[in-house]
Amino acid sequence: MDQPGYDYHIDIPGTTIFDGKQAMKGYALNKMCYDFNRAENREGFKADEEGWMEKYGLNEGQKQAIRDRDILKMIEEGGNIYYLAKLAGIFKLSVQDVGGLQTGRTTEEFQDYLKSQA
Amino acid sequence: MATVLGGITTSHIPAVGNAIQKELYDDPYWKPFFDGYPKVHAWIKEHKPDYCINIYNDHGLGFFLDRMPTFAIGAAHEYRNEDEGWGLPSLDPFPGAPELSWHIIESMVADHFDITSCQELAVDHGFVVPMQLFWPGAPHNPDMPKTVPISANTVQHPIPTLARALEFGRALGKALRSFPEDAKIVILGTGGLSHQLDGQRAGFINKEFDQYCLENIVSNPEELTKVTRMELVEKAGAQGTEFLMWMMMRGALGDDVTEITRNYHIPISNTAAGTLLLECAA
Numbered sequence: 546m547d548q549p550g551y552d553y554h555i556d557i558p559g560t561t562i563f564d565g566k567q568a569m570k571g572y573a574l575n576k577m578c579y580d581f582n583r584a585e586n587r588e589g590f591k592a593d594e595e596g597w598m599e600k601y602g603l604n605e606g607q608k609q610a611i612r613d614r615d616i617l618k619m620i621e622e623g624g625n626i627y628y629l630a631k632l633a634g635i636f637k638l639s640v641q642d643v644g645g646l647q648t649g650r651t652t653e654e655f656q657d658y659l660k661s662q663a
Numbered sequence: 664m665a666t667v668l669g670g671i672t673t674s675h676i677p678a679v680g681n682a683i684q685k686e687l688y689d690d691p692y693w694k695p696f697f698d699g700y701p702k703v704h705a706w707i708k709e710h711k712p713d714y715c716i717n718i719y720n721d722h723g724l725g726f727f728l729d730r731m732p733t734f735a736i737g738a739a740h741e742y743r744n745e746d747e748g749w750g751l752p753s754l755d756p757f758p759g760a761p762e763l764s765w766h767i768i769e770s771m772v773a774d775h776f777d778i779t780s781c782q783e784l785a786v787d788h789g790f791v792v793p794m795q796l797f798w799p800g801a802p803h804n805p806d807m808p809k810t811v812p813i814s815a816n817t818v819q820h821p822i823p824t825l826a827r828a829l830e831f832g833r834a835l836g837k838a839l840r841s842f843p844e845d846a847k848i849v850i851l852g853t854g855g856l857s858h859q860l861d862g863q864r865a866g867f868i869n870k871e872f873d874q875y876c877l878e879n880i881v882s883n884p885e886e887l888t889k890v891t892r893m894e895l896v897e898k899a900g901a902q903g904t905e906f907l908m909w910m911m912m913r914g915a916l917g918d919d920v921t922e923i924t925r926n927y928h929i930p931i932s933n934t935a936a937g938t939l940l941l942e943c944a945a
Contacts, residue, residue, distance in 0.1 A: 550697075553820075553821070554820075554893055555897065557864070557896060557897045558864065558891070559862045559863035559864030559865075559867075559870045560859070560861075560862050560864050560865070560896065560897075560901055561861065561862055561901075562820050562893075562896065562901075563818070563820060564819065564820040564821070565818055565819070565820075568728050568819050572728060574730055575727075576727070576728075576729075578748075579723055579727045581730075581748040582723075582724060582745065582746055582747060583746070584746065584750060587748070587750075593817045616861075617862070617863070620861055620862060624721075625728075625818060625819070626860045626861035626901075626902075626929070627722040627723040627818055628723050629861075630722075630748070630860070631723070631748030631749070632724075632904060634748050634749040634750075635748075640678075640860060640932055640933050641932070641933065643860070643865070644860070644865040644866045644933055647840075647861070647862060647863060647865045648863060648865055655865075655866055658866050659866055659868065659929070659930040659933060660930060662868040662869075662870065662928070662929055662930070662935075663870070663928075663929040663930070
């Protein structure tokens with residue numbers, strides 16, 4: 546889906562505005578992650594990642610981003626961080642781990658970066 | 664008629680729930696954060712509100728993208744805290760106040776706010792963490808007020824404007840002050856301040872902008888309505904848009920408020936944590 550002729554946003558480097566376009570693109574991925582609120586769905590995914598992604602109808606780009614544990618790619622594929630946080634929980638990643646993975650820092654370096662802004 | 668006592672804001676970071684469970688109040692990392700709350704506790708103990716309006720943003724527990732209300736108001740007898748996907752222990756349900764909920768809904772729709780009413784609403788850390796911070800042991804604190812949750816969408820753009828959030832608060836305040844019961848009400852605005860969880864800009868915090876928000880929300884909230892939503896994302900970070908909850912809270916307090924306490928600390932988890940207690944003029 547695209548909406549030509551009107552730009553709703555400004556460009557903010559390093560930031561994806563999660564809008565209708567992204568929400569439609571990422572619906573299947575976000576739906577799968579939303580359903581991780583329930584323990585049985587987390588277990589289902591852990592038991593068979595490929596089968597579980599297929600069940601929710603993820604596209605190939607979304608599947609590959611998950612196979613690669615590539616958070617930035619998941620966002621590019623329409624993932625929303627609030628839902629992806631549930632997936633990150635399955636991978637036992639903290640929000641600082643996730644921050645580090647997205648910014649090319651170790652978790653410790655990312656924590657130091659946070660503190661440096663005090 | 665009911666009285667609005669004041670408003671309290673706080674960040675609602677999930678890690679806080681964990682720190683409370685482990686009683687890390689004097690831990691060097693946590694102490695500067697928890698030091699912001701004793702004055703709030705004293706104020707609550709002194710005034711003992713009967714009702715608490717908890718303005719928060721759901722993060723993917725109560726709502727999904729299939730139906731995303733811009734403004735949702737709980738109208739349930741109780742609100743369940745549920746697993747958000749991390750398998751953490753859930754708190755017991757929080758008692759609701761459906762008679763107050765429906766009064767607010769009637770009044771606000773009459774004032775042209777098109778809200779979504781929710782007779783079932785699972786509440787996540789955005790709702791629960793502030794309750795734990797303000798009423799230790801929640802929901803089993805003996806002073807625990809009955810509650811009405813109000814959730815605004817900050818998950819998916821377009822999100823409400825800051826001006827609309829302030830107007831929403833004003834209409835909410837009007838609704839509360841016309842509730843025909845001699846009751847005392849406190850309003851919570853939760854979330855923020857600056858933070859960004861996603862993208863190459865993850866970890867972004869903006870002390871200068873947070874201070875600008877903290878200054879103006881006390882005495883000149885109208886100034887903040889000049890901030891566009893895209894500027895809010897740019898300056899507060901992608902998730903710093905939760906500041907909208909503070910604006911909604913502020914609108915409900917009326918013009919004349921006194922600042923009782925304020926705390927600001929960087930970082931808690933990925934966030935600049937802010938706490939503010941504003942008392943309404945008697």
